[in-house]
Amino acid sequence: xAMAEHLRELRKRLFISLLAVAxxxxxxxxxxxxxxxxxxxxxxxxxxxxxxxxxxKFLEVNPVEPFALRMRIAGWGxxxxxxxxxxxxxxxxxxxxxxxxxRRYTLAFVVAALALFALGGSIAYFTLTRATEFxxxxxxxxxxxxxxxxxxxxxxxxxxVAFGLGFQVPVLMVALQMVGVVTPQKLASWRRPTIxxxxxxxxxxxxxxxxxxxxxxxxxxxxLYELSILLxxxxxxxxxxxxxxxx
Numbered sequence: 001x002a003m004a005e006h007l008r009e010l011r012k013r014l015f016i017s018l019l020a021v022a023x024x025x026x027x028x029x030x031x032x033x034x035x036x037x038x039x040x041x042x043x044x045x046x047x048x049x050x051x052x053x054x055x056x057k058f059l060e061v062n063p064v065e066p067f068a069l070r071m072r073i074a075g076w077g078x079x080x081x082x083x084x085x086x087x088x089x090x091x092x093x094x095x096x097x098x099x100x101x102x103r104r105y106t107l108a109f110v111v112a113a114l115a116l117f118a119l120g121g122s123i124a125y126f127t128l129t130r131a132t133e134f135x136x137x138x139x140x141x142x143x144x145x146x147x148x149x150x151x152x153x154x155x156x157x158x159x160x161v162a163f164g165l166g167f168q169v170p171v172l173m174v175a176l177q178m179v180g181v182v183t184p185q186k187l188a189s190w191r192r193p194t195i196x197x198x199x200x201x202x203x204x205x206x207x208x209x210x211x212x213x214x215x216x217x218x219x220x221x222x223x224l225y226e227l228s229i230l231l232x233x234x235x236x237x238x239x240x241x242x243x244x245x246x247x
Contacts, residue, residue, distance in 0.1 A: 013089040020085035021078045028077030032070050035077060036149065039156050042125065043147065046132035059146035069150050076157070087114075105178075113171050120167030120220075121160040127216045128156055134210040159213065162205040166217050173228030177235060184232035187225070198222050 044056035060066060079086075087110065095103055136145045176182050187194075202218040203209070 009093060013093045017082070017086045017089045020082035024078035024081035025074055028081060029070070029074040031077060032073055035073050039153060042128035042156075043132055043152055045129045046136060049129075049133060050136055058149035058152060060148045060150070062148075062150075065148065065150045069153060073153065109171060109175065113168060116167040116171065116224075117164035120163035120165070120217075123216060123220065124159040124163035124213075125156070127163075127213050128159060130212040131159070131210045134212060159206065163217055166202065166205065166221050167224060169221050170224045170228035170231065173225065174231050174235070177228070177232035184229050184236060187229045187232065194225060195222060198225070 040056060040058070043058070047054045047056055091107070091110070094106070139145050173182075173187065177184060177187075198221045199214070199218050202214050202221060206213040206217055
């Protein structure tokens with residue numbers, strides 16, 4: 001394609017993606033109560049575990065915050081609902097410029113990245129209860145902790161995003177091994193410093209700062225690092241076998 005045709009194709013794909021998000025805003029806006037109940041569950045479990053007579057309701061002192069939060073949640077929900085359409089439009093724009101083998105690898109990487117992000121986000125959600133218990137207990141028995149809905153939503157979303165990004169380790173490592181930047185042997189020799197780096201990274205990107213979230217992220221990240229080494233060795237063997245057959 002000429003440059004003008006590329007730009008027209010890009011504009012078309014962007015328009016379809018934005019239209020999908022705009023349409024998804026409608027169900028996302030009216031699903032606000034369901035989403036708040038979903039976010040409230042780990043908070044409620046943590047609060048009642050420490051004090052069975054405590055109320056599970058969020059406390060909000062800013063009357064403007066609930067509406068702003070509703071719009072933010074609707075926006076995030078719309079993007080999530082429209083994500084299949086957005087990814088399909090990205091694929092339709094990129095695929096014509098790829099070879100058949102590259103298309104297969106690209107699609108596999110996208111699917112793996114989405115699956116790992118979903119897995120990481122799910123673990124983050126189930127870790128929220130323990131993280132909230134820790135944060136409330138740290139305040140002491142003389143302090144009554146009541147979270148605002150906006151603050152807790154930001155904590156939950158940051159946790160989900162942090163875990164989702166942390167679970168992208170094997171995707172990045174396998175990609176680097178495929179293009180020859182690193183080798184499985186080199187990654188294996190970096191195990192000890194990698195453990196320290198993962199702990200530091202997990203501590204830095206988990207917004208709650210509690211040890212439960214740290215280890216809930218760090219341990220799977222290291223296991224995924226080992227998985228990337230195993231996948232890298234399989235790729236190297238396959239390349240060597242293909243080269244031998246060509247000769």
